[in-house]
Amino acid sequence: MFTFPSRDGLTIHVRQWLPTAPPRGIVQIAHGMGEHGARYAPLARALVAAGYAVYADDHRGHGLTMLPGRPGELGVDGWNLLVEDLATLTRIAGDHHPEAPIVLLGHSLGSFAAQQYLLDHADLVDAVALCGTTAVDELFAFLSGAGGDVMGAFNAAFQPSRTEADWLSRDEVQVDAYIADPLCGFTLDEPSMAGLAGAAVTRLAEPKAIPTDLPLCVLVGERDPLNQNLTLSDLVVDRYRAAGLTEVTYRTYPGARHELFNETNRDEVVTDLITWLDTVTG
Template structure:
């Protein structure tokens, strides 16, 4: 059964024009209530795109992409991960903004995506599922594909990162120590400075702390003004994120992904998180372990958020074309 259509309520960061968007709360197995936004096409969908957003942001920022996808016949489901967006800001105590969990947060969010997959399959039986992850969401998506890849029809990764290397491992040590000394929920200004500071420094002179995200100043300003974006993440968050990055960067983990799973990687050329080099490194790892359909698209001069860049219409058009090649028609009849 399809989720009920209802009048759209305003969302933080909403840009309008999405009359078919609605939301529900999914209570995952450990009891966490996860806020999920959905966008549905008028006809039976050719596939579902499950969006896993990045760190200290939320699903409503992907309205523009969701509109493009629904226009082309795709349904979209996008959760606010635990510790993010309306999953934190909704009714009742739902955690700390910028904090996944006191222990095992990265794995918990991967399992939240699995619970949402179960819900999607109940809502839209037989419709193939594409997992699209941006930044932190791309790491979650890589972990999901390694653990539950048989549930997916395709994987799209935006702004993903290569192996953490010495600096990443040092960051994990610092975050783990800070979480132990100050508590996992303590806001980590230290880790934020060690990560975001160098990212932004590459684009001096800086207008904001978030210039590294996009060349589009309107998008950067909207992010900066959004109370559900840009929070200082916790020490436990950085520990979980860097643990997850180290895990998914192992070839033995990538080898657990289904060989026939189509994977498309998109990135900004000068993205300080991965960029051209990091994206090609990940793609090469996937090919080396036997994945048969791995493609990349590097956007010249673009920064971290290619889906919020000055040429985002071009980026979305290319992404939809890639999806259309793999899902040319709806695979189900209308309910």
């Protein structure tokens, strides 16, 4: 692990997994809400075995980068700083391996950050993958009727439910591990959620000025409640194609829920991801 200072002085904690030989590419993982980078160790090991260097920060308000408040508190202008932190880490990883192409892989909240990253920092990466992603503005419109119970709204499609986190995966072992993890299971605080919602409406809903030849991969489960039966992931893909992107790969997985890398078909998902990575990193 290593750390670096954010613009506001917060210490950002980063995990790295490195192959023994010079890497064929760099995969930077941006994790989801209410979790942390260590949960991606199995994926990182598979990527390292395929020849990639892997970097994953704990976002501000998460994991080892927790602010001295409640979990999910990002701080003043925290949403924009979270995205800026990702760009800082990209530059650091690029300095470590200057000859290696860089791919940003964002899951869920990390994919929302990646959507904003594409608007401001697309020049830093050679490709982007969005997993468990959605049209964030439309997701907030859906959640507006949830009365603040975000997790309950996501779990509603899986009744009768075994746990409050059944929406994450069909793999009960993975769901139970998430529930047992003291660094998992929270949402952003109200100001931070408002920052994300504002960006969703004013910026993410109309992606533009992204290099049209930048490869983009979207991976989602067909039963991911963030996507409302794929209608919102379809919308994401349509928006990027309308913005002129010509190298868009879209993979959907029947029966799969939100956390594809912890799903019962995760081997299939990882294989698809590595196949795409090998193609776009050349």
